[in-house]
Structures are given as structure tokens and as C-alpha cells.
Amino acid sequence: MASTAHRIRAIQALGAFRRDALGLFEDVARVPGGIAVTRAFGRELVFITHPDHVVHVLRDNHRNYSKDAPIYRVARPFLGNGLTVSPGGDDWLHRRRLVQPAFSRAALTGAARITEDCLADVAGHWTATALAKGTADATGLAKGTVDATGLAKGTVDATGLAKGTVDATGLAEGTVDATGLAEGTVDATAEMATLSMRLACRILFGAELDERTAEVAADLRLVCDHVAAFLARPFPPLVVPTPADRRFRAAMRRIRATIAALVAEPRTELIAGLVADGESGGSTREQVADELLGLFFAGHETQGHTLAWCWQLLATHPAAQATLHDELEAVLGGRPPALEDLPSLPYTRQVVDEAMRLYPVVWIMMRRAIGADTIGGHPIAAGSLVAWSPYAGNRHPDVWKRPGDFWPGRFDDPGGTGAAYHRHSLAPFGIGPRSCPGSNLALNQACLTIATLAQRCRVAPVHDGPVGADPSLTLRPAEALRLRLTSW
Numbered sequence: 001m002a003s004t005a006h007r008i009r010a011i012q013a014l015g016a017f018r019r020d021a022l023g024l025f026e027d028v029a030r031v032p033g034g035i036a037v038t039r040a041f042g043r044e045l046v047f048i049t050h051p052d053h054v055v056h057v058l059r060d061n062h063r064n065y066s067k068d069a070p071i072y073r074v075a076r077p078f079l080g081n082g083l084t085v086s087p088g089g090d091d092w093l094h095r096r097r098l099v100q101p102a103f104s105r106a107a108l109t110g111a112a113r114i115t116e117d118c119l120a121d122v123a124g125h126w127t128a129t130a131l132a133k134g135t136a137d138a139t140g141l142a143k144g145t146v147d148a149t150g151l152a153k154g155t156v157d158a159t160g161l162a163k164g165t166v167d168a169t170g171l172a173e174g175t176v177d178a179t180g181l182a183e184g185t186v187d188a189t190a191e192m193a194t195l196s197m198r199l200a201c202r203i204l205f206g207a208e209l210d211e212r213t214a215e216v217a218a219d220l221r222l223v224c225d226h227v228a229a230f231l232a233r234p235f236p237p238l239v240v241p242t243p244a245d246r247r248f249r250a251a252m253r254r255i256r257a258t259i260a261a262l263v264a265e266p267r268t269e270l271i272a273g274l275v276a277d278g279e280s281g282g283s284t285r286e287q288v289a290d291e292l293l294g295l296f297f298a299g300h301e302t303q304g305h306t307l308a309w310c311w312q313l314l315a316t317h318p319a320a321q322a323t324l325h326d327e328l329e330a331v332l333g334g335r336p337p338a339l340e341d342l343p344s345l346p347y348t349r350q351v352v353d354e355a356m357r358l359y360p361v362v363w364i365m366m367r368r369a370i371g372a373d374t375i376g377g378h379p380i381a382a383g384s385l386v387a388w389s390p391y392a393g394n395r396h397p398d399v400w401k402r403p404g405d406f407w408p409g410r411f412d413d414p415g416g417t418g419a420a421y422h423r424h425s426l427a428p429f430g431i432g433p434r435s436c437p438g439s440n441l442a443l444n445q446a447c448l449t450i451a452t453l454a455q456r457c458r459v460a461p462v463h464d465g466p467v468g469a470d471p472s473l474t475l476r477p478a479e480a481l482r483l484r485l486t487s488w
């Protein structure tokens, strides 16, 4: 069958990928038919965009498409040789069944309680930060009045911070602390990364990392940066390890040692099931550790960046933030949200969905065709690689009305969602048998986080101007997201 797909020269495609990978996928989305082809490293690389084509690969003909593709192979030493990067087949099915207990209804309820508990700490810190900032004037309160939290001026709130005082760090307004943060501000990227890591540890491993959190966070950052730099290079690594390679390996050794200690003393049903499988010969000790490593990365890196994007979008859209706050006030009336409240908070969920539409953290996916196939009339040879980017699909003007706008209410407007066009237009957790098993866990955590903190604090950007998206291992903000907090 003759191909009508748009052809790109390999040198052009690789250059464009290195310079602006998101732009490359957006350009492909605009070619007629939404399919472009290049030839690289002796095989065809097919770029697709249309939801029908993605559904074909991920669901309708999923047995013909393996995850044995370069982006997952490269990630194996880092993500662990587990479920997330398993090529497919019986190995994948065995692993998928093993992790299922972590996502049962009972497990989700337990995870929500842990989330509520961790959020109480973050809420205390954010409230203290908001109160410390600008003290008298930031809230616009006159002497002797009380604010929305019911605190009179000169009184002390639950965090022990008096209104009109500076916080425990002793920082006066207008100064910055050792982390470079101005009084009254937070680094939302770092805050959400730490929260997500703590949640992943407690939920998956039944452990609090506490004193090791900072070290593990630094190691994870180093590892993510190293792998991202590696992915951006179109050639194999040098045989002689560079200092950066050595730092990466040392960080991986420390992370693996932490995981090994957790496996030695199983505290969750998930770990107990994996260890039992190992003892019955289903997997090696190394595979058990790899599985946990993969789940830990898959769970916390995605979650942290999704939440950071939510805050960035809310901070730059005060009207959406006010609508959100109105919903939270009406439903919760000042008390912290619980899992049972989430069905009554539709706008909160829409904020999260809209953030995932504009900034899908899993921004690229790839499969290898096992046998020959046809996609959208284009012949696919066995061994071809098929790649697509939800980032480009989620901003396609044929699918979404006002695609570049942050408009959570679009999900109440059938024309705005693209739902009439395709029910899989928005699929931040993937589609079909290999879709994300952690989707409900992730959504519960995200909605509880936004509801808890947005009810107490109003967020605004410290610096004006757009924040770029860095298509790294996941789609992360290109710079630290500094937010100014004030009490509602």
C-alpha cells in the first residue's frame, strides 16, 4: 500500500527533537492526516496524533505493540526493570497482577487517610507562610477585625503563629531565607515534590522517610536530570564514565539501598505480595526491588509535577481560583476535605483535569510494532517505532475549543471538551490494558491536595511572565514555581 504520510528527513526530525521536542509534535499534529514518518537508525519512526490512531495502538490492536522501544530501554537502569517498562506479554501480565492490591478500593481508602494526614502538615506550613507574609497588610485587615479563618489580629492560630508577627525562622518582611525564598512565598515545585515523595513512601512502603527525605529527594533529582540529559543525546554514552555518570551511579546505589531496607521488612500488602512471589520463584529479589523502584518513580514524579502545574495555573488565573474557593467554602465550610467529599467537588476535579490537559506530565509515548499493520491508511512495517505526544493532542484546535486557554469549566461544555469529537481526547493516564493502574490514587491525591490548600490560601506568582515546560523524563516546569501565599 502506498503511503500518503508526510515525510521528514531524519536529520531534521532529530534536530527538531533536540531543540524543541514539544514543538516537533505540535508541527506533526498540523500535517494533513496527522501522521508523519522519518527513517532513523535503520527503521521507520512514525509520529501520530489523532485519538483514533492512539486508541488503535493502545487498545484495539495492543497485542501488536510492544513497550520494547528506546525511551523505555534507556529508562530501565533508572526506573527499574519492572512493570512500567516491561515489553509486554506474560511477563507484563504477571507483574500487573502483583501490583493490583495497591490500587484496590480498600487500599485507596487507606491511601486517602494517609494523604489527609500528610496534607495537615503542609496546610499548617502554608497557613503559617501566608500569615507571616506582609503581616498586617497582605490580608487587608484593619486592627481589631477578624479574617475568614476567624483569627483576630494579635491572636495565635493553630500553627502557633501570631498575626502580625514573623515566623519561627525570624525573617523580617522583604528578606530572603537560605533557600532564596522571600518571606511569605513557597517554591511550589519543591513543596509538591516532597509531598508526593512522602505520600509514595507511606502508601507504597508503609514507611516515613523523615530524616532521609532530603537526601533521597536530592538523589532523585540528580537521577532524573541525568536520565533526561541522556534522553536528549541522540548517541550512546561514552564508554568511560564521566563525573556525572559516577554521581548518577552513587545516587542510584543509595536509592536502591533505601528500597532494599524497605523490602527486608515488608509493611504493606503490596511489598508482602511481591516478596512472597519472589520466595515462590515468580521473581528474583532484584526484580522485587526493581518493581518497587519503578512504582516509586512512576508514582511520585508524575504526581509532584501535576500538582505543581495546578498551582501555577491557579496562580495565574485568579478568577478560576475564586470559583474554586467558592466551591470549597460552600461544600466544606472551613473543614479539611476527606475522600467522601470529592464527588461533591466537581470544579476541583475540573481544575486537575484541565491542568493535565495543558501539561500532561507523561508527554511522550512510544511503541514498537511487532508485526506489520496499518494506521490511518499508512502501512506500518514490522519493527517500526510509533510515537505520539499527549501534549500536542491535548492542544489540537480540531479537538479543543480555545485549546491554549486554562478553562476548567470547559468540561461542563460539550463543545469545549472535544468529547463530541472523541471520548479519548483527554487521556492523561493512557488507554487500554497498559493504562495507569495508579490513576484513581493519583486523582484522589491531587483533588485532596488542591481542596485542602486552596481553601486556606490564595496563591499568586512571585514573578510575572510565562513559565516554560521542560520535556524531561516527565513534563516539568522549566523553573522553580515561586508562589506568594495570602490567607483567604
Ligand code: HEM
Residues within 6 Å of the ligand: 083, 084, 085, 096, 294, 295, 296, 298, 299, 300, 302, 303, 306, 361, 362, 365, 366, 428, 429, 430, 431, 433, 434, 435, 436, 437, 438, 439, 441, 442
Ligand atoms: C498524575 C499522576 C500520574 C499520571 C499522569 C500517570 C500517567 C501514566 C500513563 C500515561 C501511563 C501509561 C504509559 C504508557 O502506556 O506508555 C502510566 C502507567 C503506569 N503508571 Fe501512572 N501516572 C500517574 C500516577 C501514578 C501512580 C500514583 C502510580 C503508582 C503508585 C503509577 C503507576 C504506573 C504504572 C505501574 C504504570 C505502568 C502500567 C503498565 O504498564 O501496565 N502512576 N501512568
